[in-house]
Amino acid sequence: MFSDAFVGLTCTDCGASLVVDDADPEAIAGAGPCPDCAAPRLPEYDLDAVDAESVREGLRAWDREAVLPFDADSALSAAEGGTPSVDASRLADELGVGRVEIKDESRNPTGSVLDRGLSVAVTAADASGADLIACASPGNAGQSMAAYAGQVDLRSYAFVPTRSPFSNKAMVNVHGGEMKVVPGRLGDAVDALETELQSDYVNLGAFSSPYRHDGLKTVSYELLADRKWDVPDAIVLPAGTGELVVGVVDGLRECEELGLVDDLPPVYAVQAAGCAPIAAAWEAGDDETVEWSTPDTIVGELEVADPPGGDLALAAIRETGGAALTVEDDEALESAVAVASTETVEVGLAGGVAAAGLWALAEDNTIDATDDVVVLNTEAATKAPDVLRSHLMGQGV
Numbered sequence: 142m143f144s145d146a147f148v149g150l151t152c153t154d155c156g157a158s159l160v161v162d163d164a165d166p167e168a169i170a171g172a173g174p175c176p177d178c179a180a181p182r183l184p185e186y187d188l189d190a191v192d193a194e195s196v197r198e199g200l201r202a203w204d205r206e207a208v209l210p211f212d213a214d215s216a217l218s219a220a221e222g223g224t225p226s227v228d229a230s231r232l233a234d235e236l237g238v239g240r241v242e243i244k245d246e247s248r249n250p251t252g253s254v255l256d257r258g259l260s261v262a263v264t265a266a267d268a269s270g271a272d273l274i275a276c277a278s279p280g281n282a283g284q285s286m287a288a289y290a291g292q293v294d295l296r297s298y299a300f301v302p303t304r305s306p307f308s309n310k311a312m313v314n315v316h317g318g319e320m321k322v323v324p325g326r327l328g329d330a331v332d333a334l335e336t337e338l339q340s341d342y343v344n345l346g347a348f349s350s351p352y353r354h355d356g357l358k359t360v361s362y363e364l365l366a367d368r369k370w371d372v373p374d375a376i377v378l379p380a381g382t383g384e385l386v387v388g389v390v391d392g393l394r395e396c397e398e399l400g401l402v403d404d405l406p407p408v409y410a411v412q413a414a415g416c417a418p419i420a421a422a423w424e425a426g427d428d429e430t431v432e433w434s435t436p437d438t439i440v441g442e443l444e445v446a447d448p449p450g451g452d453l454a455l456a457a458i459r460e461t462g463g464a465a466l467t468v469e470d471d472e473a474l475e476s477a478v479a480v481a482s483t484e485t486v487e488v489g490l491a492g493g494v495a496a497a498g499l500w501a502l503a504e505d506n507t508i509d510a511t512d513d514v515v516v517l518n519t520e521a522a523t524k525a526p527d528v529l530r531s532h533l534m535g536q537g538v
């Protein structure tokens with residue numbers, strides 16, 4: 142079931158290695174953070190064992206099984222990935238940017254980029270023989286986890302905060318998942334999962350599972366392949382847990398190491414100003430994030446006060462020569478509406494944060510008329526259309 146290049150799991154802090162083999166169910170499941178230092182563990186690959194030609198083309202995420210931990214035949218999949226890069230010429234004109242492409246991740250099975258990672262993480266947990274998987278989530282990860290678990294009748298339990306969108310809560314149950322709605326915010330849901338779920342379970346939270354961000358790296362292979370391996374001048378994406386930033390940069394680095402591209406584009410990670418621990422650490426020049434004391438943004442999917450991948454995201458951004466920045470909620474909603482009304486693409490709230498970040502980068506000429514950029518829409522607008530609609534009402538529409 143393992144791909145040839147997958148070596149095992151390595152601790153991001155102390156470097157301890159864990160060889161994953163068929164006989165060790167705990168290791169297959171992901172085994173959680175490092176037992177010695179509690180840092181996240183990441184999959185490690187021997188890229189010398191990968192034929193670059195085998196990952197040059199691909200219609201779906203698992204077509205690039207050579208750089209994923211498991212072979213595609215073992216995967217719990219619903220044809221995630223293969224999302225289009227949409228040319229957004231009106232947006233580029235308005236911003237005075239050379240070219241803008243929207244990598245539209247809303248077209249994944251549950252309307253979120255996270256499907257790429259949960260497909261891998263649920264595959265791993267199921268292969269380990271787990272009876273129960275669980276995670277605390279702002280919404281999309283819980284929905285995606287339940288969706289993949291349903292393929293094998295695996296019991297799943299999502300802990301979501303009250304503020305999670307109705308569409309997420311409804312679809313967790315529609316996919317057959319169990320759910321606890323926890324009063325408060327994401328941190329309260331994380332605490333509730335740790336204290337209230339008494340059965341043995343595999344935690345599929347970001348960076349509790351080492352596979353979620355690993356599946357996300359397929360976005361990078363695809364967006365580069367969509368451009369015939371011409372490196373863009375920038376990639377702009379939203380940041381919450383840090384998993385997308387880390388996954389995308391891992392993917393870019395692998396593409397460089399495989400000789401598919403010559404260098405890494407700068408990655409700009411955009412956070413909502415009301416909960417921006419990664420951007421605050423970036424602006425302070427720090428290597429580590431500090432828990433945000435008063436999380437308050439309408440973009441619930443990004444309201445992650447204590448991002449489990451914060452430190453790794455900071456290092457990843459630095460590696461690419463990019464930056465982290467913030468935008469106001471109103472700017473994010475305005476940008477999501479502007480893209481939907483001019484470019485057809487139904488940009489969700491988190492995608493609106495990325496689009497607003499692109500606006501800010503164009504305004505301060507970090508990105509200009511000579512630049513060719515990719516912005517990620519990470520979730521479907523239909524997850525929270527009421528929020529977008531009420532933004533219009535605030536303008537008298």
Ligand SMILES: [Zn+2]
Pocket residue numbers: 152153154155156157175176177178179180
């Ligand atoms: Zn360690």
